[in-house]
Amino acid sequence: MKKIGFLSFGHWSNHPGYQTRTAADTLLQSIDLAVAAEEIGLDGAYFRVHHFAAQLASPFPLLSAIGAKTSSIEIGTGVIDMRYENPLYMVEDAGAADLISGGRLQLGISRGSPEQVIDGWRYFEYEPAEGETDADMGRRKALQFLDKLKGVGFAQPNPHPMFPNPPGLLRLEPHSEGLRERIWWGAGSNATAIWAAENGMHLQSSTLKFDESGKPFHIQQAEQIRLYKEAWKKAGHQREPRVSVSRSIFALINDQDRHFFGRESNGADKIGFIEKDKRAIFGKSYAGEPDQLIKELAQDEAIQEADTLLLTIPNTLGVDYNIHVLSSILKYVAPGLGWR
Numbered sequence: 001m002k003k004i005g006f007l008s009f010g011h012w013s014n015h016p017g018y019q020t021r022t023a024a025d026t027l028l029q030s031i032d033l034a035v036a037a038e039e040i041g042l043d044g045a046y047f048r049v050h051h052f053a054a055q056l057a058s059p060f061p062l063l064s065a066i067g068a069k070t071s072s073i074e075i076g077t078g079v080i081d082m083r084y085e086n087p088l089y090m091v092e093d094a095g096a097a098d099l100i101s102g103g104r105l106q107l108g109i110s111r112g113s114p115e116q117v118i119d120g121w122r123y124f125e126y127e128p129a130e131g132e133t134d135a136d137m138g139r140r141k142a143l144q145f146l147d148k149l150k151g152v153g154f155a156q157p158n159p160h161p162m163f164p165n166p167p168g169l170l171r172l173e174p175h176s177e178g179l180r181e182r183i184w185w186g187a188g189s190n191a192t193a194i195w196a197a198e199n200g201m202h203l204q205s206s207t208l209k210f211d212e213s214g215k216p217f218h219i220q221q222a223e224q225i226r227l228y229k230e231a232w233k234k235a236g237h238q239r240e241p242r243v244s245v246s247r248s249i250f251a252l253i254n255d256q257d258r259h260f261f262g263r264e265s266n267g268a269d270k271i272g273f274i275e276k277d278k279r280a281i282f283g284k285s286y287a288g289e290p291d292q293l294i295k296e297l298a299q300d301e302a303i304q305e306a307d308t309l310l311l312t313i314p315n316t317l318g319v320d321y322n323i324h325v326l327s328s329i330l331k332y333v334a335p336g337l338g339w340r
Contacts, residue, residue: 002303002339005044006037006326007078007246007310010056019318023054027062032319034066038073040327044106046076046310051084051124052116060093067101076106078204078246078310079186082138083112083121087145091172094149098176105179108204108244109145110186111138114274139195142185146199148172149180181239188280193224197231202242205302207312208274208282217269217283221245221302229305244308247300248285251293251328256321260314261287290332297337309339 008030012020020026034045045066049059056062059077066075075097080090098105112134117123121134128137148154153169185196186204190212196203205221213220225243232241250261267284274280286293303309311329313322334340 002306002334003043003074003308004330004334004339005042005046005074005076005244005308005310006033006313006322007046007048008033008056008313008315009048009050011316012054013316015316018316019321020316026056026315029315029319030056030062031065031069033315033322034073034075035069036319036323037326038070040323041330042073042326044074044076044308044310045070046078046106046108049077049080050115051081051120060097063105064097064100067097067104070104071102073104074106075101075104076184077108078206078244079108079110079184081112081115081121082109082141082145083126083134084124085141085145087141088148088172090145091148092174094179095172095174095176098179098182099174103176103178105176106182106184106202107179108184108186109142109201110188110204111135111142111192113188143199146180146183146201149183151175151177151180184242184244187224187228190224190227193228194231197228197241198235200235200237202244203228204244204246205306206246207248208280211271211279211281217281218300218302220281221283222305225302225305242308243306244310245302245306246310246312247283247303248287248312249293249297249329249333250285250287250325251290251332252288253290253324253328253332257325257328260317261285265292290328290336293333294336297333 010026012022012026014021020029037045047056047059051057063075128134151171153171155170157165157170184202184204187193187196189210193203205224209221252258264285264287269284270282272280286296
């Protein structure tokens with residue numbers, strides 16, 4: 001059995017083929033999609049976070065709105081770039097969104113990836129400390145976020161406050177108990193997956209990672225997950241780790257599916273550079289008749305290692321078509337693989 005969710009990149013553009021022409025279209029359709037996904041039995045609604053782009057950005061207003069309109073589906077991110085964040089303010093936003101949802105947030109965070117502008121976090125008035133890289137800054141902020149999520153008081157109270165204070169040092173409010181244990185780290189390498197385990201975060205591994213062995217993508221990703229699980233066990237955490245992988249999977253059920261995704265039926269891994277000196281491997285997309293998909297996906301070692309599968313969706317094609325895409329996987333593919 002696996003948890004199955006969707007991952008939306010939240011694109012919009014004034015394009016004649018798009019159902020999401022504006023930011024408002026994307027935001028409102030994201031809410032509708034999460035509601036409809038819960039109704040068909042999907043387990044999670046996850047959203048990418050990008051800045052300076054015609055895509056979804058600061059996630060907490062959207063996550064809060066979805067939390068208020070749904071009752072059971074997990075609501076998450078994949079991922080929040082910590083280089084852009086004020087960790088303490090983020091604790092407050094995340095706590096509020098989690099309380100609104102009744103404790104259903106599953107927040108994916110990371111040190112960040114290449115963005116639309118050069119060093120975009122500088123425009124947010126953040127700078128690495130002396131001797132730090134921007135990646136170091138992102139990881140430092142992540143650890144600060146995790147620490148303050150614990151709800152332990154750290155701030156000296158005013159002796160003459162506007163309102164009465166509880167005794168002792170003050171914590172950030174609103175505090176949501178248990179949210180600290182529902183933070184995921186988006187790891188692009190084996191080393192950062194191990195670091196995530198050591199720091200008690202669940203693991204998100206997407207459709208790309210740094211190419212560290214030259215092996216096929218799904219094998220490298222499966223090895224990354226096994227290293228993560230070993231590190232988690234070694235760290236002695238008293239709870240079970242979770243691991244998600246992302247995949248583009250399209251069951252070709254009708255002519256519209258074949259028109260949109262038929263050309264991806266012979267997909268293959270790709271090699272590229274997401275950073276100047278770091279070679280990355282991108283996992284292939286899966287598209288085909290359900291029987292074909294079942295055979296191909298059964299060979300994907302990383303999916304076998306993960307407990308959660310996030311299906312990347314073409315959000316620009318609208319809510320109805322995306323629910324068709326997701327329903328097709330649940331109905332025609334998942335049972336054949338033992339996911340349902």
